[in-house]
Amino acid sequence: DVEAMKAKIIAHPQYSNLLxxxxxxxxxxxxAEVVARLTEARQEFVARQKSSMTSSRDASSDPELDQFMEAYYDMLxxxxxxxxxPLQEAMEFMRRIEAQLNTLTSANGAPIRVFTDDKCDGIGSSEDDQDNSGGETELPEIDPRAEDRELKNHLLKKYSGYLSSLKQELSKKKKKGKLPKDARQKLLNWWELHYKWPYPSETEKVALAES
Known part of the structure; x- marks a missing residue:
């Protein structure tokens, strides 16, 4: 019964952590307002759960459900x-941009704030980290040229394997050589005649190869 299973899941000791x-x-x-609503909703649920708890805590006689709840929690x-x-990486990138802008405009007065602290809510930083920051983040001065080199090195390191394999594929195709001019022209003529469906059948492939 679906409703009975739902009731067992909700009554499970791990359900609060799962939620x-x-x-x-x-x-x-x-x-921030959505985060506040979610926090309030969970607090209300925990309060209701505590008030409705019975002495059936020892009735956990379903190892399969226990395993499911634990696996589902770990997955979440x-x-x-x-x-x-990715959000943390984006925030780090914005901090670097902000530092570069402040370096370039440091002689013009107040520092530039690309984003404020309230825009950092909900991206995984702990409350302790936010308290210790004092509402402001100390940003080091960054050399734009060094930053460009770092970005290039990062991209090269990340995609070097893909680029080398692509280069090998291209070199293989070059070794195969080009079609003769007459054969290439026959293919072009065939595609012009069949532009609505430019995919030859097996019979047509044989005919084109023989011609």
């Missing part, structure tokens, strides 16, 4: 980490 992990996924990248935790990583 928290799910809401943490929803908080990633969400506006990993999913949140995957969601958080």
């Amino acid at each position: 928290e992990a799910y809401m943490d996924c929803q908080k990633v990248g969400a506006p 935790v990993k999913y949140r980490e995957e969601l958080t990583r």
Whole structure:
């Protein structure tokens, strides 16, 4: 029975942690007001759950459900980490841009703020980190040329394997050589006649090869 299974899941001791992990996924990248609503909803659920707890805590006689709840919780935790990583990388990139702009315009007065602290909510940083920052982030001065070199080296390191394999594929194709001019012209003529469906059948392929 579906309803009975739902009731067992909700009554499971791990359900509160499962719900928290799910809401943490929803908080990633969400506006501050959405994060506040999600936090409030979970607190209300925990309060209701505590008030409705019975002495049946020892009735956990379903190892399969225990395993499911634990696996689902671990999956949600990993999913949140995957969601958080690109946002953290984007924030780090924006901090570098902000530092570069401040370096270039340091003689013109107040520092530039590309984003404020309230835009950093929900991206996986802990409350302790936010408290210790004092609302401001100390940004080191960055040499734009050094930053360009670092970016180029990063991209080259990341895609060097792909580029080398692509180069090998291109060199293989070059070794095969080009079609003779007459054969190439016959193919072009065939494509012009069959432009609505330029995919030859097996019989047509044989005829083109023989011609």
